[in-house]
Amino acid sequence: MDLSHSQSNLSLGFSSSHASPPRRSDPPVPLQLLEPPHAPENGSLDVESDDDDDKEVEEFRILGHSMCLKRRRDCDSSSSSSTKRVSVDPDLDGRKAAVRAWGCQPLSVADPDIHEIMEKEKKRQYRGIELIASENFVCRAVMEALGSHLTNKYSEGMPGARYYGGNQYIDEIETLCCERALNAFGLDPKCWGVNVQPYSCTSANFAVYTGLLLPGDRIMGLDTPSGGNTSHGYYTPNGKKVSGASIFFESLPYKVNHQTGYIDYDKLEERALDFRPKILICGGSSYPREWDYARFRHIADKCGAVLLCDMAQISGIIAAKV
Numbered sequence: 001m002d003l004s005h006s007q008s009n010l011s012l013g014f015s016s017s018h019a020s021p022p023r024r025s026d027p028p029v030p031l032q033l034l035e036p037p038h039a040p041e042n043g044s045l046d047v048e049s050d051d052d053d054d055k056e057v058e059e060f061r062i063l064g065h066s067m068c069l070k071r072r073r074d075c076d077s078s079s080s081s082s083t084k085r086v087s088v089d090p091d092l093d094g095r096k097a098a099v100r101a102w103g104c105q106p107l108s109v110a111d112p113d114i115h116e117i118m119e120k121e122k123k124r125q126y127r128g129i130e131l132i133a134s135e136n137f138v139c140r141a142v143m144e145a146l147g148s149h150l151t152n153k154y155s156e157g158m159p160g161a162r163y164y165g166g167n168q169y170i171d172e173i174e175t176l177c178c179e180r181a182l183n184a185f186g187l188d189p190k191c192w193g194v195n196v197q198p199y200s201c202t203s204a205n206f207a208v209y210t211g212l213l214l215p216g217d218r219i220m221g222l223d224t225p226s227g228g229n230t231s232h233g234y235y236t237p238n239g240k241k242v243s244g245a246s247i248f249f250e251s252l253p254y255k256v257n258h259q260t261g262y263i264d265y266d267k268l269e270e271r272a273l274d275f276r277p278k279i280l281i282c283g284g285s286s287y288p289r290e291w292d293y294a295r296f297r298h299i300a301d302k303c304g305a306v307l308l309c310d311m312a313q314i315s316g317i318i319a320a321k322v
Contacts, residue, residue: 133285133313134201184319201312202231205281206244208308213278215248220277220305222263223253227287229310252277256287263287265295272303283310 059066108115125137138146150170156163159171159178177196182189198204209219221232228234230243233251241247252275254268272280280303282296293309300307311318 201229201310202243204312205229205231205308205310209245209249209279212306213249216250217279218250218252218275218277219245219279219281220252220254220272220275221281221310222284222287223255224285226253226256226263226284228253228284229312232281232284232310262289263292265292265299269299269302272299272305276303277305279308280305281308281310283308283312285313
């Protein structure tokens with residue numbers, strides 16, 4: 001590599017111990033590595049500087065080329081660094097202020113397009129009516145809890161066994177929620193447990209499936225056109241698998257009698273004994289009748305299935321003991 005014609009002006013962050021034995025435990029001193037503009041034939045080194053008296057100069061050779069190392073004296077270094085801090089800090093403070101201002105913007109300012117669409121949805125909810133059991137108009141306290149700083153925390157796992165740190169208060173909230181859920185249904189915490197993490201009946205059902213079944217195991221629930229839920233397994237007439245339950249597990253539905261609108265329990269028992277599901281599900285999304293729970297218990301025991309009651313739609317009535 002020919003360095004004789006290069007015109008470099010390099011700054012290196014060497015520690016002062018590389019140039020000379022340390023005199024005290026000062027922080028590393030910025031060093032400037034300069035290549036002379038030209039080297040005379042006799043090998044001597046010419047150094048041009050306006051303030052050579054204020055610098056310490058050391059000479060060395062790299063691959064036969066003379067090099068010099070210039071280091072500012074301590075006083076100049078400290079004055080230079082303080083000057084640099086003064087020039088940088090105002091810009092840094094300005095950027096911090098800009099970030100704080102951005103973080104405090106309301107949605108209407110930060111993203112007016114999304115805000116406008118959300119306002120349209122609010123008006124639609126107030127002016128319309130929909131009889132969908134899984135939808136609720138929550139109170140202001142729920143709105144405040146859902147739209148709070150808790151959304152900033154990642155809390156995968158169970159209380160006391162999280163995958164990330166900083167969950168001590170999340171654990172308190174979830175533990176309190178579990179205690180309240182057991183109390184709402186009058187259950188003894190020594191005999192019962194509760195998982196309050198699922199945000200819908202679909203994810204709650206899937207948690208039960210994966211806890212009790214292996215992929216490909218059989219489940220049996222009310223047919224969706226008869227008022228069941230797609231999370232109980234559903235195929236369209238052309239065989240398309242609609243839900244994750246049908247994709248990961250083998251499902252067979254039971255149906256209502258089209259003349260009476262009631263579940264045909266005799267046919268349900270017959271199909272369950274032929275299909276032998278691992279889980280038999282009672283409960284649905286839009287079945288307006290009372291369920292014969294004793295008959296379901298009898299059928300489940302007879303075919304060797306676990307009986308799962310999906311009471312998502314009527315859980316409030318049960319908790320209120322209506």
